[in-house]
Amino acid sequence: xxxxxxxxxxxxxxxxxxxxxxxxxxxxxxxxxxxxxxxxxxxxxxxxxxxxxxxxxxxxxxxxxxxxxxxxxxxxxxxxxxxxxxxxxxxxxxxxxxxxxxxxxxxxxxxxxxxxxxxxxxxxxxxxxxxxxxxxxxxxxxxxxxxxxxxxxxxxxxxxxxxxxxxxxxxxxxxxxxxxxxxxxxxxxxxxxxxxxxxxxxxxxxxxxxxxxxxxxxxxxxxxxxxxxxxxxxxxxxxxxxxxxxxxxxxxxxxxxxxxxxxxxxxxxxxxxxxxxxxxxxxxxxxxxxxxxxxxxxxxxxxxxxxxxxxxxxxxxxxxxxxxxxxxxxxxxxxxxxxxxxxxxxxxxxxxxxxxxxxxxxxxxxxxxxxxxxxxxxxxxxxxxxxxxxxxxxxxxxxxxxxxxxxxxxxxxxxxxxxxxxxxxxxxxxxxxxxxxxxxxxxxxxxxxxxxx
Numbered sequence: 001x002x003x004x005x006x007x008x009x010x011x012x013x014x015x016x017x018x019x020x021x022x023x024x025x026x027x028x029x030x031x032x033x034x035x036x037x038x039x040x041x042x043x044x045x046x047x048x049x050x051x052x053x054x055x056x057x058x059x060x061x062x063x064x065x066x067x068x069x070x071x072x073x074x075x076x077x078x079x080x081x082x083x084x085x086x087x088x089x090x091x092x093x094x095x096x097x098x099x100x101x102x103x104x105x106x107x108x109x110x111x112x113x114x115x116x117x118x119x120x121x122x123x124x125x126x127x128x129x130x131x132x133x134x135x136x137x138x139x140x141x142x143x144x145x146x147x148x149x150x151x152x153x154x155x156x157x158x159x160x161x162x163x164x165x166x167x168x169x170x171x172x173x174x175x176x177x178x179x180x181x182x183x184x185x186x187x188x189x190x191x192x193x194x195x196x197x198x199x200x201x202x203x204x205x206x207x208x209x210x211x212x213x214x215x216x217x218x219x220x221x222x223x224x225x226x227x228x229x230x231x232x233x234x235x236x237x238x239x240x241x242x243x244x245x246x247x248x249x250x251x252x253x254x255x256x257x258x259x260x261x262x263x264x265x266x267x268x269x270x271x272x273x274x275x276x277x278x279x280x281x282x283x284x285x286x287x288x289x290x291x292x293x294x295x296x297x298x299x300x301x302x303x304x305x306x307x308x309x310x311x312x313x314x315x316x317x318x319x320x321x322x323x324x325x326x327x328x329x330x331x332x333x334x335x336x337x338x339x340x341x342x343x344x345x346x347x348x349x350x351x352x353x354x355x356x357x358x359x360x361x362x363x364x365x366x367x368x369x370x371x372x373x374x375x376x377x378x379x380x381x382x383x384x385x386x387x388x389x390x391x392x393x394x395x396x397x398x399x400x401x402x403x404x405x406x407x408x409x410x411x412x413x414x415x416x417x418x419x420x421x422x423x424x425x426x427x428x429x430x431x432x433x434x435x436x437x438x439x440x441x442x443x444x445x446x447x448x449x450x451x452x453x
Contacts, residue, residue, distance in 0.1 A: 015041045016063050020070045031076045035084050042084070046091055053099035060092040064113075071119050085121040089113070090132045097133075103140035111144055126177045130184035142181045149174035171198070179207065186211055202232035202241035209248055222252045250285060259285070274302035275309040276316040307334065308342040315345050324350065327357050335364035336371070351391060359391035363404055370412050378418045379431065385422065386430035 019037040026034050048056040067085050074081055096106045114122040133141065152170035175198050182191040188211050195204040205228030212221035228245045246269055253262035263285045270278040279298055286294045299319055302310050314323035323346060347361035366384035369377045392401040405426055413419060
């Protein structure tokens, strides 16, 4: 039987099929390399956009169709494949625009794909699409999205006796898309009208203020910032927008020649929440000649604040003496409540200068792990205990280490996966004394060589 020959296909289409490797499962660890190969082929299509846009459109559509089949054979926890598909959509838009395609048709087809997206590739696609839309295509997309937003307020559609649409969800969804599009158009009136129709939020106020800044209207922008703070007060637990509003307010006050007010505002924010981040914000507003004075005020104001934030701040500003004073006043049980992100940097700083404090911090980290029964981190706990032991000995506090040993034996003697390693540490053999993986491998290799002779 003669096998029927396939017709000659586009060379780039052949590359698309080759790099997608149909039928082969791509594990998560191989996804980065896999997507890199896809990017190389997509780059070839991108080069066609200016010289042969019609060809590029067809290739983008082929690539998209193939990706929606390949996704069934992919394990991508990082989302790199999803971002690649998002980029293909944007490339398709650019190719359509280069070919002079009808903007309404482009918008309609894009929305259809967004509706039929079963894998979430089109989620928030508009955020990237607005970066490549030209003016006409953006306007066409806005018009169709607005129609969908308005239609969502209508009576819920039914099909086959089953509920097929959720108008409240659709209204929220298309409302968010419209916000992104209006911001891209710098359409202040459209954005404000939409926000007031759906419920003005602090995030909306920040977006409007940013638009007004881009139009060089700082006074109007400042009024929207203040309106944003009022909206944020109506939110039970506040919102992430409050930080953005505060930063924008400082910038606007400075731009309007009201630097003293900006400094007052940032100082108020700092006193309410002293941290390394609010310290940076404060110093940006302080005149250079006054920074030393304001630094002292900031450190004094932080002494009674949240311990973790204060530790981060004192390490950042190299106020190690103040930090040592603070830690000496802190009970061990309170140190155990802190994440290692807070305690480990301080422990490392104090190993030479204040070994007693370093020992307490290393011990707190270790006890936090063991008490929480985080068995996969028991190796880290043993390393922390070893450093605590050495610091106690360096500080002449062997009694504190003996007390720690008794506490661990009493409270955690049933933890079979932890105690043998701890007992070896007590006997003087800690994790740092154990040969490393490579040392063990080399020793085994040498043994094999000797036995082969």
